[in-house]
Amino acid sequence: MPEEPMAATEASIGQPPATSHQPPQPAASRDDRRAAIMLKEWPALKADVAACTACPLHAGRKKTVFGVGDENADWLFIGEGPGADEDTQGEPFVGQAGKLLDSMLASIRLKRGANVYIANVVKCRPPGNRNPEPAEAAACEPYLQRQIDLIRPKLIVALGKVAAANLLASDASVASMRGKVHSYRGIPLIVTYHPAYLLRSLPEKAKAWTDLCFAVKTMTELPARPNAG
Numbered sequence: 001m002p003e004e005p006m007a008a009t010e011a012s013i014g015q016p017p018a019t020s021h022q023p024p025q026p027a028a029s030r031d032d033r034r035a036a037i038m039l040k041e042w043p044a045l046k047a048d049v050a051a052c053t054a055c056p057l058h059a060g061r062k063k064t065v066f067g068v069g070d071e072n073a074d075w076l077f078i079g080e081g082p083g084a085d086e087d088t089q090g091e092p093f094v095g096q097a098g099k100l101l102d103s104m105l106a107s108i109r110l111k112r113g114a115n116v117y118i119a120n121v122v123k124c125r126p127p128g129n130r131n132p133e134p135a136e137a138a139a140c141e142p143y144l145q146r147q148i149d150l151i152r153p154k155l156i157v158a159l160g161k162v163a164a165a166n167l168l169a170s171d172a173s174v175a176s177m178r179g180k181v182h183s184y185r186g187i188p189l190i191v192t193y194h195p196a197y198l199l200r201s202l203p204e205k206a207k208a209w210t211d212l213c214f215a216v217k218t219m220t221e222l223p224a225r226p227n228a229g
């Protein structure tokens with residue numbers, strides 16, 4: 001799904017929509033929606049996403065793709081949005097890119113669902129597998145932020161340019177963001193390539209392996225989470 005490097009995006013978490021197919025939501029209404037989402041626990045959050053019509057992506061989806069995995073995970077992997085397989089199955093990273101992600105996880109002794117949570121920037125499939133528009137990412141961002149607040153991961157791995165751009169409010173390339181420990185609201189964050197990109201760019205697989213090793217090293221050096229259960 002992702003084109004990498006992608007076209008420049010101004011998407012950043014919490015910024016007002018730059019473009020939209022819908023009339024802009026008044027700031028007060030947007031703030032009220034965000035505040036309500038930030039109070040939701042898992043069941044209400046999942047139900048909210050399943051019924052969401054906050055951005056134009058709802059119109060073309062078959063299923064929302066909330067996220068999957070261990071809700072107390074130390075590891076959180078974030079991609080950009082559902083593709084066709086994900087839209088059909090309602091689960092992130094299925095199909096060929098999902099198999100590669102599972103292999104990447106296995107290479108560092110991790111497994112989907114076991115101390116790992118997987119989510120996307122947007123929960124509904126952008127048509128034609130295009131990148132999410134900034135307004136779509138902004139509309140969906142409170143859900144991801146609430147997921148992160150509930151999971152409280154020790155480390156976030158941003159998969160690809162769109163995820164990194166939205167989480168870090170940066171338009172830098174993946175190449176320039178790799179190999180560094182960034183921060184998303186105080187949580188260490190590492191950037192690597194999206195599995196779908198790696199499927200098309202086999203030479204970059206070695207770099208992704210380097211990134212995973214860096215992530216493991218970073219994780220081992222992090223203190224235990226307070227009240228981790």
Ligand code: SF4
Binds near residue numbers: 052053058123140
């Ligand atoms: S992408 Fe996110 S904000 Fe847009 S309709 Fe789907 S759940 Fe709602």
